[in-house]
Every structure is written in C-alpha cells, then in structure tokens.
Amino acid sequence: MKKQPPSYKPETCPVSRFVAILGDDWSWLIIREAFRGASKFSDFQKSTGIAKNILTDRMKKLTEHGIFERRDVGATGPRFEYFLSEKGKSLEPLLRNIIGWSRENLNH
Amino acid sequence: MKKQPPSYKPETCPVSRFVAILGDDWSWLIIREAFRGASKFSDFQKSTGIAKNILTDRMKKLTEHGIFERRDVGATGPRFEYFLSEKGKSLEPLLRNIIGWSRENLNH
DNA sequence: TCTATTTGGTTGCATTTTGAAACTTAATTG
DNA sequence: CAATTAAGTTTCAAAATGCAACCAAATAGA
Numbered sequence: 001m002k003k004q005p006p007s008y009k010p011e012t013c014p015v016s017r018f019v020a021i022l023g024d025d026w027s028w029l030i031i032r033e034a035f036r037g038a039s040k041f042s043d044f045q046k047s048t049g050i051a052k053n054i055l056t057d058r059m060k061k062l063t064e065h066g067i068f069e070r071r072d073v074g075a076t077g078p079r080f081e082y083f084l085s086e087k088g089k090s091l092e093p094l095l096r097n098i099i100g101w102s103r104e105n106l107n108h
Numbered sequence: 109m110k111k112q113p114p115s116y117k118p119e120t121c122p123v124s125r126f127v128a129i130l131g132d133d134w135s136w137l138i139i140r141e142a143f144r145g146a147s148k149f150s151d152f153q154k155s156t157g158i159a160k161n162i163l164t165d166r167m168k169k170l171t172e173h174g175i176f177e178r179r180d181v182g183a184t185g186p187r188f189e190y191f192l193s194e195k196g197k198s199l200e201p202l203l204r205n206i207i208g209w210s211r212e213n214l215n216h
Numbered sequence: 217t218c219t220a221t222t223t224g225g226t227t228g229c230a231t232t233t234t235g236a237a238a239c240t241t242a243a244t245t246g
Numbered sequence: 247c248a249a250t251t252a253a254g255t256t257t258c259a260a261a262a263t264g265c266a267a268c269c270a271a272a273t274a275g276a
Contacts, residue, residue: 075273
C-alpha cells in the first residue's frame with residue numbers, strides 16, 4: 001500500500017490506520033494464539049506455521065504499536081515472553097466478531 | 109501465507125478463512141467506500157488510490173466470495189457496478205467495530 | 217569452569233505480490 | 247462512423263514473503 005490520497009491518509013482515516021497494523025495474513029492468527037495462551041516466540045511459530053523472520057517482524061510491529069509487550073523471563077537460552085497489553089486485550093470483542101462472522105459466512 | 113499447519117487449515121479455522129479474504133491492505137478500505145456509496149470501478153479506484161490491476165484482483169476475489177455482486181448498468185463505455193451483497197452488508201457491524209477500536213486505540 | 221543445549225532470533229537468496237504507467241477493448245454518444 | 251469513456255490488461259520494476267542455514271546469548275549439567 002504505497003500511495004495514499006488525502007481521504008485515506010492514516011492521520012485522518014481510522015480504517016487506514018487499522019489495516020496498516022492488522023491488515024495482513026498473520027497478525028490475527030498471532031493474536032488469537034495469544035488469547036489461547038501462547039506467549040513464547042516458539043509457541044507462536046509452531047502453532048501458526050509462520051516463518052521465523054516474518055514472525056520477528058510481526059511481533060516487533062505489534063509490540064511497537066502497543067498490542068503486545070515483551071518481557072524477559074530468565075530461563076535457559078534467550079527467554080522472552082510476549083503477552084497482550086491492555087490494548088491488545090481490548091481486541092477480544094473484535095476477534096470474537098471476526099470468528100462469528102467467518103463461521104456464519106465463510107463456508108469451507 | 110504459504111504453509112498451513114493442521115490447526116490453521118482454512119477448513120477448520122475461521123480466523124484463517126477470514127484473513128484469506130479480508131486480511132490485506134485494501135479490502136476494508138474498498139468495503140468502507142462501498143458503504144459510503146461507491147459503486148463503479150473508478151469510484152473505488154479514485155477514492156482509495158489503489159492501483160487498477162490490484163483493484164481488479166480484489167474486486168474479483170471479493171465478488172467470488174460473495175461479498176460484492178457485479179452488475180451491468182448499460183452506460184457509455186464498459187459499465188459495471190459493484191454493490192454489496194447481503195453477505196457484504198453483514199460486515200457493517202464489524203466495520204463499525206474496526207473504526208471504533210481504531211479511533212480509541214490507534215492514535216495518529 | 218567448560219561444554220552442550222536451548223531458545224530466539226539473523227542472513228541470504230528464491231519466489232510471490234504489489235505498484236505505476238502505458239496500452240487495449242468494448243460500448244455509446246454525437 | 248469517429249471521438250469519448252470506462253474498465254480492464256500488460257509490462258516491468260520494486261517490495262514483501264518464505265525457507266533453510268547460520269549465529270548468539272544464557273543456563274544446565276558434568
């Protein structure tokens with residue numbers, strides 16, 4: 001999404017700001033896993049199947065935007081835990097809506 | 109999103125099915141424009157700023173998934189109108205949620 | 217203490233998707 | 247029947263994605 005005409009500049013358009021962060025293939029799956037209890041990098045990586053470099057980018061982006069927080073949990077090896085911030089948790093109703101709409105409208 | 113482990117196969121995961129269709133940079137902006145009254149190819153193209161070839165792909169995809177319907181409206185030149193199906197209209201609460209969440213949580 | 221192990225990443229490169237601009241096609245108006 | 251209009255297509259460059267191999271920090275165990 002390179003070009004943005006006046007009506008869709010992130011400064012003035014909530015939908016534009018939304019898709020800039022959550023409008024991709026993986027973020028919602030990552031967030032859903034978090035609600036299910038995932039917290040370690042490897043949790044997300046294994047359960048979603050996302051490539052490691054892409055997961056690194058997404059967690060960084062979501063963390064920068066305050067949806068996740070990254071915490072050091074001293075254990076063997078590098079040891080970080082990603083957990084949903086209050087802002088992240090506030091996505092739960094939206095996630096439920098997505099799941100509900102999908103179940104009703106996207107037949108497999 | 110190439111690889112999909114068992115727990116995220118579209119057949120069994122509503123979130124996966126959702127992002128496969130609505131998890132991209134443009135679809136929500138297109139849908140929002142439709143709720144605002146856009147209907148012609150050029151309406152969507154001008155108001156969002158999306159490249160024509162990408163818009164072609166998105167409208168095709170959204171139409172194939174029953175969110176838009178394409179109708180011939182005989183006027184000068186090629187003359188199609190894209191309008192939201194019932195399924196498309198059923199996205200309105202979700203769109204409102206997205207806008208609301210974005211306004212409250214994504215500061216510009 | 218020294219080494220092996222366990223994460224959580226990076227890097228390099230191939231493949232896919234996106235974007236911009238120019239071009240094409242179909243229909244219609246004058 | 248030519249000019250116009252709208253909806254695409256095509257071409258090619260640039261960016262994002264995916265995979266596999268590699269690296270690095272920290273602890274556990276000997």
